[in-house]
Amino acid sequence: MKVTTLFKEFFDSEKSSGIALIACTLASLFLANSTFGDSYQHLFQIKLGSHSIGHWINDGLMTIFFLLIGLELEREIYQGELSNIKNAMLPIFAAVGGIVFPAGLYLLFNYGTLTQSGAGIPMATDIAFALGILSLLGNRVPIMLKIFLTALAVIDDLGAIIIIAIFYTKTLILTNLFIALGIFALLLVFNRLKVRNLIPYLIGGVIMWYFMLNSGIHATITGVLLAFAIPFGNGDKNSTSYILQHFLHKPVAFIILPLFALANTAIVFSGNIQETLAENYSIGILMGLIVGKPLGIFILSFAAVALGFCKLPPGLTWKSIFGVGLLAGIGFTMSIFITLLAFEDEIIINNAKLVILISSLIAGGLGFLVLKQTLKADLLKS
Structure with missing residues (x-):
């Protein structure tokens, strides 16, 4: 299958961004819990004009991140996996399952409570982290698996953007x-x-x-709208869309997302972790990301194939689909982003961020192990 240079760039920048995000998150956690903790957290509250630095990052720079996501979605629709309706149905069904099931599991534990507004938290996938984990498996990963995860995650994020616009x-x-x-x-x-x-x-x-x-x-919606206003043309290297997308890869991967991580993972470890994990919203996030994501993606993908809406592409197996579903449970950037919109209580926000990190770590670890075994078995069969 032909893979565009721009897709390779996108995949490489996202997997590199995952490494940068891990480094920034660890640095942020360390600083927040050190003797410099108060000064570090205050840094993002400093006013620049009418808004704080943290606000400029979350509402300003993240708009550029969504612009890149929009440009990638546009390319997928015109030239990529989503350009053929038969091929598009599998990641679309998978994304819908990956949105509905996690939200349903969260509401199962939180419906009618003050924290039910957090249902959007486990819905989205962090593309950078998910592709970063997938890249650790090396050349054994079929290109169709990379394309499926990318298309799934992009549609997933589009769903999250729509949910932000409607419900937040x-x-x-x-x-x-x-x-x-x-x-x-x-x-x-x-x-x-x-x-x-x-x-x-x-x-x-x-x-x-x-x-x-x-x-x-939310202002970040502007990024997606702008992406679809920018001319795509024939999508070649001279097209306006291609030029902008190519230009944005590295700034987003190595400046914007790391800054977001630094600004939003300054989590102070205080209180009893067991009590935190026992909260209804914590259980909802854990269940949504670790259980809801893989089940929703697997069940709706299976249903789409069984009902004849699409076929399982060459190189993909149901075990690998389940493994990708686990990787999609890495919420991180988008989950933290929605947390900031869903809650106002600083304690709940802090605790929810911690649970997102724990859930994403578990989902990523399980996804890596499942895919490692699955791809190894497929390699031996071939």
């Missing part, structure tokens, strides 16, 4: 929203007029971000 919008200022959507419509007109210069889109994107930020809907 507390107040809505229609005037600002309509202005933001009007700018988006103008950028689509530029696209139709075949305006290829990036500058009008980037300027329009910044203005759209400002009004979206002040509309009540």
Whole structure:
């Protein structure tokens, strides 16, 4: 199967980003629990203009991360795994299972409580960490498995973005929203007029971000909207979309995501860990990421194939699908991101972040072991 240079770049940057994220998370945890802990946490509360550094990272820089995700999704739709409806059905069904089952398990323990708003936390997959773990298995990983996990994770994140827009919008200022959507419509007109210069889109994107930020809907949605306004053309190296996506890979992987990790994993270890893990929201996150993700992905993938909507691609087995489902249980970036929107109590936010780290570590470890054994067995058979 032909694999584009840009997909290889995306895969390589994401797996490298996973290593950088691990390093930044460990550094952040160490600093937060050291004698410099208060100063370190205060660093992200320093005001730059009207917002804190942490706010600029979460609402500003993360918009660029979502722009990259949007560009990758656009490429998948036009040229990749999602360009053929028959091929697209498997990762789409898998992603839906990976969203619905974890949310259902979380609500099973939290429905009707003050923490039910955290149902979105176990829904999303951290692409960087998941691909990073997969890359540790080396050349034995079939290319279709890499493509399936990437497509699944991108759709997963799109689902999370839609959920953020619908369920995590507390107040809505229609005037600002309509202005933001009007700018988006103008950028689509530029696209139709075949305006290829990036500058009008980037300027329009910044203005759209400002009004979206002040509309009540989370500003990071702007990144995905902008991605679909930027001309794709024929998708070659001279296309506007390709140029921007190629440019964003390294800044996102080695600056934006590490900064997000540093700003949001300053978790202070205090209290009884057993009591923390016994909380309803903790059980919901653990069950959602470790159990709900692999079961949802496996069951809906199996159902899609059994009902004839799609076929299992060459190189994939049901064991490897289950292993990928476990890797998809690595929530980290997106799970922490939604935690910040779902809760207001600092203690609950801190505890939820800790549980996300524990859950992601377990899911990633189990996924690695399952795939290692599965791929080894497949290699021996061949």
